[in-house]
Amino acid sequence: MTIEKMKNTSFEKADFDQWKSLAVDSLKGKPFTKLTTNTLEGIDIHPLYYESCNHQNTSIIQQMKEERGWIIAQQTIADDATSFLELLKASIERGNESIVYDGTNPMNWNEDELKQLASLLTEYPSYMFNIDSGDSILRVFDLIRVESRDKVAGIVASNNWAVPEGYIKLRTRGADLWDIHHAGADAVTELAVSLATASKLATASNSFADFAAAFFVRFAIDTHFFMEIAKLRAFRILWKAFAKAYKIDDAPVIPLAAVTSIRSYSKLDPYVNLLRAGNETFAAVLGGADIITTHPHDILTGPSASSIRYSRNIQLVLREESHVGKVLDPAGGSYFIEKLTEELVRNTWTLFLEIENAGGIDGFLLDDHLLKLTAERNRELASGKKSLVGTNTYAELIEVELKDWNGIKKTERPAGMFESYRQKFATSQPETVILTFGQLKDFKPRADFVAGFLSTGGIHSKWSPAFTSANEAVAWLEKEKPDYAIVCANDETVQSVMQTLLNNRPAGIMLDVAGKFNDLLVAAWKEEGLTGTIYNGQDKIAKLQSIHELCKGGRHK
Numbered sequence: 052m053t054i055e056k057m058k059n060t061s062f063e064k065a066d067f068d069q070w071k072s073l074a075v076d077s078l079k080g081k082p083f084t085k086l087t088t089n090t091l092e093g094i095d096i097h098p099l100y101y102e103s104c105n106h107q108n109t110s111i112i113q114q115m116k117e118e119r120g121w122i123i124a125q126q127t128i129a130d131d132a133t134s135f136l137e138l139l140k141a142s143i144e145r146g147n148e149s150i151v152y153d154g155t156n157p158m159n160w161n162e163d164e165l166k167q168l169a170s171l172l173t174e175y176p177s178y179m180f181n182i183d184s185g186d187s188i189l190r191v192f193d194l195i196r197v198e199s200r201d202k203v204a205g206i207v208a209s210n211n212w213a214v215p216e217g218y219i220k221l222r223t224r225g226a227d228l229w230d231i232h233h234a235g236a237d238a239v240t241e242l243a244v245s246l247a248t249a250s251k252l253a254t255a256s257n258s259f260a261d262f263a264a265a266f267f268v269r270f271a272i273d274t275h276f277f278m279e280i281a282k283l284r285a286f287r288i289l290w291k292a293f294a295k296a297y298k299i300d301d302a303p304v305i306p307l308a309a310v311t312s313i314r315s316y317s318k319l320d321p322y323v324n325l326l327r328a329g330n331e332t333f334a335a336v337l338g339g340a341d342i343i344t345t346h347p348h349d350i351l352t353g354p355s356a357s358s359i360r361y362s363r364n365i366q367l368v369l370r371e372e373s374h375v376g377k378v379l380d381p382a383g384g385s386y387f388i389e390k391l392t393e394e395l396v397r398n399t400w401t402l403f404l405e406i407e408n409a410g411g412i413d414g415f416l417l418d419d420h421l422l423k424l425t426a427e428r429n430r431e432l433a434s435g436k437k438s439l440v441g442t443n444t445y446a447e448l449i450e451v452e453l454k455d456w457n458g459i460k461k462t463e464r465p466a467g468m469f470e471s472y473r474q475k476f477a478t479s480q481p482e483t484v485i486l487t488f489g490q491l492k493d494f495k496p497r498a499d500f501v502a503g504f505l506s507t508g509g510i511h512s513k514w515s516p517a518f519t520s521a522n523e524a525v526a527w528l529e530k531e532k533p534d535y536a537i538v539c540a541n542d543e544t545v546q547s548v549m550q551t552l553l554n555n556r557p558a559g560i561m562l563d564v565a566g567k568f569n570d571l572l573v574a575a576w577k578e579e580g581l582t583g584t585i586y587n588g589q590d591k592i593a594k595l596q597s598i599h600e601l602c603k604g605g606r607h608k
Contacts, residue, residue, distance in 0.1 A: 070099060074098065122149055123146060125366075126153060127139040132158045160190065166194060177205035186209070203218055207222075224266055225268055226248035227268075232312060244417070253297065270340075276334050282338065285399060308343075312331060313350060315327050317464070319470060323441040324350075339380055343366060346362060350456070445503065446506040446509075483535045483537075484514070484528075488517065488545075489541065521551035522551065534602045549576055554579065563584060564585075
């Protein structure tokens, strides 16, 4: 085709009905609703978004963000104050832009170390979280001369600490959503709690201006990429509405700090955490966070110099390669994200009003709400509805280091179910075989599934030869004498061999079958000695525990 023909060629405009018709055809009989994903936030994620976005919301989001880009806030991780200062200076030379201190495991600071820190505080913004009012690091704010205190900017999250005079750029009262996020909160709950916390602080303050000048919000960013982008954008719209409720038309800009969540981190395959950290950091960038902290991939067991460097470089690479820091709202204009933002705003405001009607954040039964969300997350992970690569899917059969590092707040993580299981049964795994029948194409899908299923519990399995009859399998079992065997074949073959296997298998071998079969048929097999079934969507933790309970005394391989 010549360039002139290309210029004069036009295409018929496609509409949603045409797209839906093609989508339905591709589903081969499955319902169109199969393409819709339901979230814990009560939002349905549709397969296609084609309606124009709300430009008013985009305008609000841009008004509520003071500057383009973000501050790289790499946490300095050290065992003592001297090392902290050395590592802090080195990280600043390599791209870090701020002082980040976590008081979970406080250090002792002497006068000389505090003076060195004081000089840095007037040059770089500082972000200090989980600070006890008795932490010796807080004495640094008494050492800075009064005339230099207006140069100190950042956040110090410490309850019951009286801020010395002169620190007009230091924010000390806010909504740190780290705890409730790791207690199971979804995006709507985090946003609603941030507003409820703001309401409590504003009510106790002398004026809205005084409250807003000291207020900050810190969100933990999870791996639900688009939801987390929308969460940060939604807060800016909600904050504008919140201020308007206090009759403040020109809402002050509130800094949004973001930190990568460890709720989706796992000790079982820590290098996958590096990918999660990149996903979460980029979501924070696109969502418009002002300050971003990226946790090292091995933060759960103790970070190394290289993992700290990797986490810092995630932000540096994103800044240099994506250029998204050059615009105020990188995600603005995406129909999907705009719609998701709108739905988060609507659902959050409803929950916020519910919290307020219950007497505010102190009167609302938040713990009960979080327990329900946590239970649902755990169910989704245990059943495989949600994947955590390296943990509940594609698990590696290697020895894993499951120690805890005391430099970060202890949190409950969904992956903890699998970690505890692997640790408990690390030295008592049953000798396991997968009994295969027929041609490779007949049994391989189920055999692969079973091997993967068992590997999430650290159970090694080996495949048998491909048998042509049940008697061959029985003879092989007599020779191998495993603790546990799973029958893998197509449905027709399974039904033809099960009776012989059940009647003649060697004593002491636990026998399962892979796949979902008629309940009456399974019940009949169980009467003959079948232990159970393994199938997609099953509660893996419950099944794995059952295997070990029935295979006590199994040999470790």
